[in-house]
Amino acid sequence: MSKNQNVSIAVIRRLPRYYRYLSELLDRGVDKISSKNLAEIMHLTASQIRQDFNCFGGFGQQGYGYNVAALRAEIKAILGLENQLDTILIGAGNLGRAFASHLDFKSGGFNLLAVFDQNPALEGQVIGGVKVHRETQLPEFCREHKPKVAILCIPATATESIVSTLIECGITNFWNFSHYDIAVRFPGVTVENVHLGDSLMTLCYQISNKDHPVEAEY
Amino acid sequence: MSKNQNVSIAVIRRLPRYYRYLSELLDRGVDKISSKNLAEIMHLTASQIRQDFNCFGGFGQQGYGYNVAALRAEIKAILGLENQLDTILIGAGNLGRAFASHLDFKSGGFNLLAVFDQNPALEGQVIGGVKVHRETQLPEFCREHKPKVAILCIPATATESIVSTLIECGITNFWNFSHYDIAVRFPGVTVENVHLGDSLMTLCYQISNKDHPVEAEY
DNA sequence: TAGATTGTTAATCGATTAACAATC
DNA sequence: TAGATTGTTAATCGATTAACAATC
Numbered sequence: 001m002s003k004n005q006n007v008s009i010a011v012i013r014r015l016p017r018y019y020r021y022l023s024e025l026l027d028r029g030v031d032k033i034s035s036k037n038l039a040e041i042m043h044l045t046a047s048q049i050r051q052d053f054n055c056f057g058g059f060g061q062q063g064y065g066y067n068v069a070a071l072r073a074e075i076k077a078i079l080g081l082e083n084q085l086d087t088i089l090i091g092a093g094n095l096g097r098a099f100a101s102h103l104d105f106k107s108g109g110f111n112l113l114a115v116f117d118q119n120p121a122l123e124g125q126v127i128g129g130v131k132v133h134r135e136t137q138l139p140e141f142c143r144e145h146k147p148k149v150a151i152l153c154i155p156a157t158a159t160e161s162i163v164s165t166l167i168e169c170g171i172t173n174f175w176n177f178s179h180y181d182i183a184v185r186f187p188g189v190t191v192e193n194v195h196l197g198d199s200l201m202t203l204c205y206q207i208s209n210k211d212h213p214v215e216a217e218y
Numbered sequence: 219m220s221k222n223q224n225v226s227i228a229v230i231r232r233l234p235r236y237y238r239y240l241s242e243l244l245d246r247g248v249d250k251i252s253s254k255n256l257a258e259i260m261h262l263t264a265s266q267i268r269q270d271f272n273c274f275g276g277f278g279q280q281g282y283g284y285n286v287a288a289l290r291a292e293i294k295a296i297l298g299l300e301n302q303l304d305t306i307l308i309g310a311g312n313l314g315r316a317f318a319s320h321l322d323f324k325s326g327g328f329n330l331l332a333v334f335d336q337n338p339a340l341e342g343q344v345i346g347g348v349k350v351h352r353e354t355q356l357p358e359f360c361r362e363h364k365p366k367v368a369i370l371c372i373p374a375t376a377t378e379s380i381v382s383t384l385i386e387c388g389i390t391n392f393w394n395f396s397h398y399d400i401a402v403r404f405p406g407v408t409v410e411n412v413h414l415g416d417s418l419m420t421l422c423y424q425i426s427n428k429d430h431p432v433e434a435e436y
Numbered sequence: 437t438a439g440a441t442t443g444t445t446a447a448t449c450g451a452t453t454a455a456c457a458a459t460c
Numbered sequence: 461t462a463g464a465t466t467g468t469t470a471a472t473c474g475a476t477t478a479a480c481a482a483t484c
Contacts, residue, residue: 009432010451012423016416020397034465043402046465047453054467062466063460079419080426098316099414108415109422149425173425175418179238183434184261190428192421193435194412196317197326198234200393201297203410204327205230207367207391208298210408214227216401217411228475252441264441265477272443280442281484 007055014052015075017042017218022072034065043218081109085173087149088141090162092117092125092132095177096153100128113147118158135162142169149173156180163189225273232270233293235260235436240290252283261436299327303391305367306359308380310335310343310350313395314371318346331365336376353380360387367391374398381407 021042025033035046042049053059053066059074060066076082087110089100096115105112115132117123125132133141141147150171154162159180166174173190176182179198182191206214239260243251253264260267271277271284277292278284294300305328307318314333323330333350335341343350351359359365368389372380377398384392391408394400397416400409424432 006430007432008451009435012432013416013420015423016413016419017399019419020416036465042399045453047455048451050466050468051452058467060466061460062458063464065465078423080422081419083422083426085422085425094316094320098312102312103414103418105418108418109426110418149421173421175421181235181436183436187434190421190424190431191434192417192424194414194417195234196321196412198231198238199410199412200321200323200326200328201234201237201299202231203367203391203393203408204298204301204303205233205296206408206410207303208301208327212224213408214225214230216405216409217227218399218401226475254441263477265479266475268442268444269476276443278442279484280482281440283441 011052011055014044015079018049018052019072019075019079022068022075025068026072030068032065033068033071035060037065043216079109081107083109084111085109085149086145086147087112087151088147088171089115089151089153090117090135090166091153092119092122092127093153096151097127099151099153100130102128110149113145114141116141138165139169142166142171147171149175151175151177153177160185229270229273232262233297236267236270237290237293237297240286240293243286244290248286250283251286251289253278256284261434297327299325301327302329303327303367304363304365305330305369306365306389307333307369307371308335308353308384309333309371310337310340310345311371314369315345317369317371318348320346328367331363332359334359356383357387360384360389365389367393369393369395371395378403 021038035049039046039049056074056078059071087105089096089112092115100112100115112128112130114130115127116135116138117132118135120134122132123134148171150166150173152159152162152174156179159178159182163174163182163186167186167189174182174192176191176193177196179195182189239256253267257264257267274292274296277289305323307314307330310333318330318333330346330348332348333345334353334356335350336353338352340350341352366389368384368391370377370380370392374397377396377400381392381400381404385404385407392400392410394409394411395414397413400407
C-alpha cells in the first residue's frame with residue numbers, strides 16, 4: 001500500500017484539497033472518477049493527479065478509474081486523520097478564542113485538551129468546550145496529559161520563550177500563528193506556519209500589480 | 219527601478235518574510251547587510267536572495283551589500299503596503315470577529331471599512347472599530363463607499379452566492395478563509411486563500427510521518 | 437589598489453507534463 | 461476483443477544554486 005518514500009511537500013499540500021473534493025463527490029453519490037474528470041473539476045492535469053496518488057501506491061484500476069470512497073479513505077489514512085492527536089492551544093486572545101471555538105479539530109485529526117494563557121483573570125473560563133489554564137501550569141499539565149501538539153496564538157515576542165518551555169515539556173509539533181520562525185531557532189521540530197500577515201501582504205502585492213497577474217492558486 | 223516582469227509566485231511569497239527580517243534589523247539599528255549574512259539569518263542561500271531582489275531591480279551596491287532601510291522601503295513599495303485598500307469583512311462569526319479586532323490591517327496595506335453578516339441581530343454592533351451591517355445592505359454600501367477587497371469568513375456553502383453578489387458590486391479581490399475554491403468558478407478574480415483546515419491536515423500528515431520528514435519551511 | 441560583494445549568466449536540480457505500454 | 465484509463469517512464473519546464481565578471 002504505502003510506498004511513501006520522500007514525498008515532496010508540494011504533493012502533501014495538495015492532499016487536503018483532494019480530500020475535500022473527494023468528500024464532496026462522495027456526498028453527491030458519485031462512486032467512481034477518472035483522473036481526467038477529477039482534473040477538470042479541480043483545474044489540475046490528469047498527469048499530476050496520477051503522479052500524486054502513485055507516490056503512495058496504486059489506488060486506481062486501469063480502464064475504470066478511481067473508486068471515490070476507497071481513494072478518500074486512503075488519503076484520510078495517509079494524512080493520519082484518524083489519529084486524534086492530543087493538542088493544547090496557547091493564547092486566549094481573540095485569535096485563540098476564535099480557533100478554540102470555531103475550528104473543527106476532530107475532523108482535522110486533533111483533539112483539543114486545554115487552552116493556556118498568561119492572564120490569570122481568564123483561568124477557569126471555558127472556550128470551545130475546554131478550560132483555560134494559566135501558563136505556569138504547563139509543566140504539570142503536560143506531565144499528566146502528555147499532549148503532542150501546541151497551537152500558538154501568541155505575539156511573536158512571546159514565542160521563543162514559550163516554545164522552549166513546551167519543548168522541555170515534550171511537545172515538538174506546532175501549528176504556528178505567531179510571526180516568529182520557530183524552525184530557524186529550533187531545528188528538528190515539526191512546524192506548520194500560518195502567517196496571516198504575510199498572506200495579507202501577498203494579497204496586497206497581487207492587487208497592486210494586476211498588470212502582471214500571477215497564476216491562480218487553489 | 220522596477221523591472222518587475224513576470225515575477226513568480228514563489229518569489230512574491232518570500233517578500234513578506236524579507237520585509238519582516240529587514241524591519242527587525244532596522245529596529246536593532248543595523249544599517250547594512252550582505253546577501254551572505256541575511257542568508258545565514260533567514261536560512262536561505264545568498265544566491266536566492268540576490269536573484270529575488272534582482273527581479274525588481276538592483277537594490278544593492280557591489281562590495282558593500284544592501285542598505286537595510288532602503289531595501290525595506292523598496293520591498294514595502296513593491297508589496298504596495300502604502301495603498302490602504304478599502305476593505306470589507308463578510309461574516310461576523312468567531313473567526314470574522316477575531317480578524318476584525320485582532321489583525322493589523324493598516325500595516326498590511328488595508329483599511330477596514332465595515333463588517334457584514336446575515337444575522338440581523340448583530341446589526342449596529344461595533345467590532346474592531348467598525349460597524350456590523352446586514353448583508354442585504356451590501357449593494358448600497360458598495361455603491362457609496364466602493365470597497366476594493368472582501369475578506370470572507372463564512373461557511374463554504376454560503377461562499378458562491380456571496381462572491382457573485384460581491385462581484386456584481388465591483389469587488390474582485392478576496393482574502394478567502396472559506397473552504398471553497400473561488401478561482402475555480404470565478405476565473406479572473408484575485409484570491410488569496412487561507413485554508414486553515416488544509417493547513418491542519420498538512421500538520422497531521424507531518425506528525426504522522428515523522429519517519430519521512432519533510433524539508434523545513436519558513 | 438585589493439577585498440568584498442553585487443548583478444547576472446550558466447549549471448543543476450526538482451517538479452510538472454506528456455507519452456505510452458500495461459491491463460482492467 | 462476493443463476501449464478506457466491507469467501506472468510509470470521520458471521530456472519539458474521552471475526554480476534554485478553555483479560561478480564569475482563587473483564594480484564599488
